[in-house]
Amino acid sequence: MDLEDTLLMMPGPVSVAPRVLRAMSKPMINHRSAEFAGIYTDCREILSNIFKTDNDIFLLSGSGTAGMEAAVGSVVGKGDKVIAIENGKFGERFKDIAALYADVVPAVFEWGLPIDLELIKEKLEEGAKAITLVHNETSTGILNPAAEIGKLARKHDALFIMDGVTSIGGDDVRVDEWGVDIAVVGSQKCLAAPPGLSIVSVSEKAFEAMKEVTKRPYYNDLLAYKKSGDKPKPETPYTPAIPLFYALQEALHIIKEEGMDARIKRHRILSEAVRAAVAELNIEMFPQLNESSHYSNTISAMKAPAGIEGEDIKNDMRKQGVIIAGGQERLKNKIFRIGCMGNVTSRDVLSTIQQLEIVLNKRGYIDSLGAGIEAAIRVIDRA
């Protein structure tokens, strides 16, 4: 397989534009210089628009998980109650992280099922310092009701901590309007930068909470980021991953050029095209929805078709040069997932569906080629 010529359609890392790769060829600089401060400031400004927030924004040199730990570990401590909503692998991870730092009130739904808002309301009524939600659950392809959770959290004065790792930059996220106290995104998803950075927005209310927490994580301490970020020449508390900052800056300029509205629309149309195609191919979507949840607009999770394992589809596709994802942990082999994140084009999506049809045809699941593609094209053309 030629690694320099594959189509990355997994839920991150996503393909990175050549101009983003080229940005990393610049030499190292002092990370406590005006030059670095300029890059950091530029990134933060563009990110504010993407997050739709006036809150402070920090860039952490670590994966999305580092950002999740920073979000939880900085604001809650021993004895604090955290409602951890779980309906997939990343919700579970938030719960596990919260359990390290505070007392968890789990709100667990089967992976792939929607969240029952009534149950969340009941738990909030019993009081909690914070509530965690994965907005776009990458493991199951479900879009959880962030605005509604935000409303409930505000009503019960709980901090709203949201994993937007695979929604921010691709789908509609309104940090201030929804009242998200801490929102987290990873660089390698919808922002279409290389992996290695996570970006976190923090409200005043969250900063206030941090001051009372004595055992915050050290590396992933948002109060340390605040102190360094507020300097006249903003910097990071520890040495940042400089090439990844170069790359993210370039990736953010691509987003600025496209415009967030157009970008969100593109993600929605292309994901809808995937859903239309697989429906035509007699493949069922995995998530079960209710009135407040939706299919993800950045990652589509499908049930493995009868008689074929999810890993088989993934591996067959890989041989054709298209990298998609299988299911994680308990969902292994039960589902397969196609990412539509970042700078993905209709050409990428149609090519992926084309290869999927070929794979399904070879395995005897479909008799002829073209139906999925036709359905996808109808969606794309209609837009």
Added chain:
Amino acid sequence: MDLEDTLLMMPGPVSVAPRVLRAMSKPMINHRSAEFAGIYTDCREILSNIFKTDNDIFLLSGSGTAGMEAAVGSVVGKGDKVIAIENGKFGERFKDIAALYADVVPAVFEWGLPIDLELIKEKLEEGAKAITLVHNETSTGILNPAAEIGKLARKHDALFIMDGVTSIGGDDVRVDEWGVDIAVVGSQKCLAAPPGLSIVSVSEKAFEAMKEVTKRPYYNDLLAYKKSGDKPKPETPYTPAIPLFYALQEALHIIKEEGMDARIKRHRILSEAVRAAVAELNIEMFPQLNESSHYSNTISAMKAPAGIEGEDIKNDMRKQGVIIAGGQERLKNKIFRIGCMGNVTSRDVLSTIQQLEIVLNKRGYIDSLGAGIEAAIRVIDRA
């Protein structure tokens, strides 16, 4: 200032070879693939030779501080005693990190003073689960007696946790011979890769200790790294900073080509050349030594000459296109520091001294040019 044409002589980030920068232009890949496993394995193998260890090696997507937190937070918990040796800023950081996870027994010496081994012995005799040491204290330019601390730690059955952030890859470090249970290095120092990765070696004894610790950090949990690293296709627990892995791999191949013996010799000679030059220019070294401590072979810390502030020298040098470092925190203005890390050449060092002479001459501290350079050349020629 032309950022693409400066001489980086600070204690990291250091200059990165063009072939290392070019390595980052490769496209993103699946981080749970045989291809990524191959890169990871290649890096770990070369690093074993650099660390001189048979212990497990992990690559963390985070700065040296992330590695320090992983080292301490993974092996000690509430109620455990950790002797934290401090004679500079990074010793203090180790102490602060240890205080988050366990009970600290501080062993504090003035920044720039050597460690009193007798005192460490006494503290160890009172019993401790672990002891932390910064091998090469970047903030003061002192090389602390790691072999001796290792001997004492072993005798008293304490885990020996060593920050080798600015020694490993440049100076002589013998993890197994010295009995270092956990050693940490940063990618952007003597390894001459971009910042953003830290590398940690872990002994069996340290793994045993981890199993008893219930509240390890989440992102920087070495047991999670162990689990993922032991898979048939080794991987990292969370999405790694892929371009930095490409870069580190290339940087490690440069080290392999040079050979560690030659590399250590080069660092020693060039740092000695700096010391010889500044002595000739009537500038005093900052650290005070005893029989078991030495001047650092990767970073030289000098007292600011009478009548000139350390920051002035740093800023004057910057205007000449040479980036050196001032003093940190309480040492600000009192000292200035010249790094000799990574792929630095005698040409780089002589050019730095040349500019330093020009700066000192303009400020009226020396009357004529050339004496420092001559002294440096004598050292280099003798080698």
